[in-house]
Amino acid sequence: MVKQTYLHDKHVVLGAKMVDFALWHMPVQYTSIIEEHKTVRENVGVFDVSHMGEVFISGKDATEFLNKVVPQSIDRLPYEKAVYCQLTKENGGLIDDLIIYKTGIESYLIICNASRVDEDINWLSLNAKGLDVKIDNQSHNYSLLAIQGPKAIDLMRKMGYDIQEQKSFTIKSATIEGLKLLVSRTGYTGEDGFEILVENDLSEFLWDKILEKGQEFGIKPIGLGARDTLRLEAGLHLYGNDLNETTTPIEAGLSWSIPKDKTQNYNGKDVILNQIQNGVEKKLIGFEMLDRNIPRHEYEIYFKGEKVGEVTSGGVAPTAGKNIGMGYVKNLPEICTDSIIQVMIREKLHDAKVVKRPFVQKRNRV
Amino acid sequence: MSYKDEMYCTKSHEYVVKEDGKYVIGLTDYAIEQLGDIVFLELPSVGDEFEKGETFANIESVKAASEIYMPISGKIVEINEELPDAPEKLNEDCYEGGWLVKIESDAQESEFDDLLTYDDYKSELE
Incomplete structure (x- = not known):
């Protein structure tokens, strides 16, 4: 069954062309992909990316568990920092690529691809055996809005965003339009920007506020069409196209994201280290x-x-x-x-x- | 009179209209609207001959690549030369300024049997 985000009707009213993507009915474009693309490069755009998965990981062994399923060093991840990761299999192939955020002591947020949420949950559960860890798939309870472009920070400030300094790849609890929300300085466009996690019931309110307050910055809603041209230009991988269960992070040119000195074992470590040393x-x-x-x-x-x-x-x-x-x-x-x-x-x-x-x-x- | 009043359309969204003894062929506004931003167009050469239904040109939008089919058989006598270098112009006008090719044709009347007036074409889409 095709799913709809809580903002589905907003997209339809805005005249979006809707398509089925990863079992979600999503806006592919509102006016023109090229126009939307340029808006994000030059001003600011807002994306409904609520189809993406949100999974909370907690428990006494949460760090040890995550360290086992990704090549990245989760034990070294500071509080409120984010890291780009891959869920590797024993052969080095990828179940998914995702971002892991440290939100507390032994508490993490994973944002993953819509098309892979079920596979990720299965894989994580399989790897959690014997560990004290809770895998809490909250994808159905949260919407995710991305504000991207050189004027994203101006719009955020206009909306009351109260954080003095937030570095790229960090997540913080911030007040926006009177709401206390989790805000990360990340994106999938190659531009500066923010991704805001919001409970479904508040997503329409926030979406409307973003479009209203963003007017003076030239904001436009941006569909999945421009999201794809933006990420491709930025050289960012798309799972399902550029990454899958038969491609390793080394083959994919993601060596920069793999620590060479990680002592803990993780799925596919032998294959990955061998490829780093002997080539692909x-x-x-x-x-x-x-x-x-x-x-x-x-x-x-x-x-x-x-x-x-x-x-x-x-x-x-x-x-x-x-x-x-x-x-x-x-x-x-x-x-x-x-x-x-x-x-x-x-x-x-x-x-x-x-x-x-x-x-x-x-x-x-x- | 504009093309829309006199042209015939295929179910694959090409139009054909008779003008000065030749036939002008292009894509309907509905087709262009569905494709979105046009970024590539490849036209045949003058002198090329095609049967009805054959692919004679290729068009691409940001989203996808599509083939364009001959609504009737004929020989290319003129192409809209500026379009392949500026295919985005199709998003503004796909008729008087945005036709694709002109052909000479001695197509039998039967080749027109499955073509629709613009009004009928539009109502079939609904």
């Missing part, structure tokens, strides 16, 4: 097309006449003004930055150049 069979690359053609999910990638991989995410990059993509290719040393590869589009090969990610630079403002 395939690797994720970013590329830009050298003509007007648009690379898309599952198109084939060629190098010197040989099929070497497939596009996992691709499309237009409205801010970069290019057509860009990411994909896994055979790990040949000749395929590196500035190499020319080809993408098969409508039975013809089109040149593309391997480039570094992100495709646009993040401009953070405190």
